[in-house]
Amino acid sequence: MNTALSISNRSTSIQPILNNTRPKLFTAKRFVDTRKLSQAEWLEVRRQGIGSSDCAAACGLNPYMSMLELWMIKTGRIQQNIEDDHQGHAPLYWGKQLEPLVAEYYSLHTQHKVRRVNAVLQHPDPDKHFMLANLDYAVVGNPEVQILECKTAGEHGAKLWRDGVPLYVLCQVQHQLAVTGKQAAHVCVLLCGHETKIFKVSRNESVITHIIQAERQFWECVEQDIPPSVDASASAAKALQLLYPEHVPLSTTDLSEDNDANQQFEQLLQQRNLIEQHQEQFDLLKHQLQAKMQDAERAVFQGGSVTWKRSKDSISLDSKALLKQHPEYLQQFPQTKQGSRRFQIYND
16 A cells, blocks of 8 residues: 655645556557647647547546537537637646646655656557547656646635545546556646645556546547537537537427437426526525615624625716717627527427
């Protein structure tokens, strides 16, 4: 059994995760050298397989990206939005900028040397050619740990690390271990810019077997150009709007003989009724508490508190009145807003 390493800095903890190993002898293929790749070339390489950062989404376990959105990226229907990453507005930008500092901290506090791996790696088994991996760093000369994955998390993302490595990161690291044949990795995460934790993730053959199976099914969807199943995420909703942006006027799809569809429709009606009932009960309780608060800004209870505050006054442009007096402005300054498809429910 692995034991936690001892680190003097109190903001750092190392915990073993998924300890289930057995020897692996293969070495990953160097699929593409990344040192001179442009951003466009890099994105094209990523489309040719499932990378470690794609693993959780391909398995339906990524809280930020659905299988459907990833499928649309891999099939070229949409491109990953990377503009903000280069302008300093996105977490990915700051994660990339801070990655070398996280690696430096890791080396300083563990005495483990690391080096960059300037290549996209590929699983050597032809049957698993779709499995790619781009490692942050390789740990040099350490028989216990061979890979370093660097992470950063802000105020909201840090909540996912309270109980250890989040599931989607575990999937990413197990994918890396599967592609490279390595035995273990360290995940070094910088939380809110001041707290650092280091976790050990050991190779787990059972998990890897499930990952390979799920990724193979997903990649078959990519190769056959068949959309994967959807989930309840905002990512899936966005992907569906992009995949089917227009409707055919007066067209109808008859699903009356589709048993699954009819069952889903009945469940949809039931859930809508539950939402309406819960909303009515929620509004009643809210109004009852507002009546007891009267002029108070805040009310406190044994289990928490609520606030009832008046928002600040604001001034906005009365566009209707302006256009009524100056209708020519509409021709001079037109703005087209793209419509989106609305989902309406009608029951007999």
